[in-house]
Amino acid sequence: MKRLLWSTLLLLTTPLVNAVEILRWERMPLAVPLRVGEERVVFIERNVRVGMPSSLQGKLRVQSAGGALYLLASEPIAPSRLQLQDADDGTLILLDIAAEPNKTGDPPLEAMRIVEAVRMPPDSTDDSPATQSVPSTPLPVALTRYAAQSLYAPLRTVEPVPGLRAVPLRDDLVLDTLMPELPLAYRALASWRLEDLWVTAVRLRNTSPHWLALDPRRLQGDFVSATYQHPDLGPKGESTDTTVLYLVTRNHGLVESLLPTISPVDVTMNLPRSSGDEE
Known part of the structure; x- marks a missing residue:
């Protein structure tokens, strides 16, 4: 009995280690307090890009x-917002941070874990207009729109x-055959x-001193769809080129x-040899 009591008291008096605070992402900014000089870990389980104001x-x-x-603050920080974007599907998570001076005797900051809130499926028996499904966006349109938004x-x-996920570009990608008759x-x-479906964003630059009209019918290849960011290109050296x-x-x-x-062909290689060339 004494051994059991001692074990219980030891458990109650021993601080918990590796505690993790759970935050649920429900499209509302999540508060992440920081202390100067103390690193705080936030588990996201995503490959994210971080956007933050220049003031930080x-x-x-x-x-x-x-x-x-x-996250490690080197000096006090007023309330500021970080934007975390999933590099694969573009999901955005907002963090509101603020850093205060580290006081002696404060316990270490707990790690945090961000999880997505569970979404309840709509009632399939409800046929009201508000709950009827909306036709989904065609995949080529969704891909193109995401690519354009990611760049611009x-x-x-x-x-x-x-x-949706990002895929690496291949090293053997040669694009000169796309529109070989245009100076691009x-x-x-x-x-x-x-x-x-794959979508690939290709930058086009005009190398001529004239305006060029861009027509998808000029493209040579097997494509599901092709979309230009702009309908034409200005002369070389202009901001519109x-x-x-x-x-x-x-x-x-x-x-x-x-x-x-197609590699250039040397037509002289297959010409018949003259009698003078024979030894």
């Missing part, structure tokens, strides 16, 4: 690795697309995948949808 430069160190966020829109406005320079910027082309392909990335590059 030099005051807050932010590191992201393995689904965890490491502010981070906070990018609409998340469930199931190409550069692949990024690529994403959703189910059996560059735009982005979004190419959607099915069952594979962009490389497999391009026409093969």
Whole structure:
């Protein structure tokens, strides 16, 4: 009996270690208090990009690795907002941080874990107009819109697309066959995948001194859809000489949808040899 009592007292007097505070993301900003000089870990279980105001430069160190966020304030910070964006599907999570001076005797800050709130499915027996399902956006449209927002829109406005993920660009991506008759320079910027569709963003730059009209019918390759950010390109050197082309392909990335590059042929190699050439 004494041994059992001693064990119970030891458990009650021993501080809990590795405690984690659970935060539920319900589209409301989550408060994350900080202390100067003390690192706080926030587990997200996502690969995220972090956006923060320029006023925090030099005051807050932010590191992201393995689904965890490491926050360390070097001086007091007034209430500020961080934006965490899932690098795969664009989901946005907002954190409201503030850093106070570290006081002697304060217990260490607990780690935090962000989990998504459980969403209740709608009542299938309710046929009211408010609960009827809205036709989903076609996948090529959703992919193209996400790619355009990722490149041009502010981070906070990018609409998340469930199931979408970024894919690496291949090293053997040669784009000269896209529109070989136009004086254009190409550069692949990024690529994403959703189910059996890929979208690749390609930067186009006019290398001529004339305006160029961009017509998707000029494109050579096997594409589900093609969308230009702008309908034309200004002369080389002008601010209008560059735009982005979004190419959607099915069952594979962009490389497999391009026409093969044809090497120049030396016609003299197959000419018959004259009698004078014979030894």
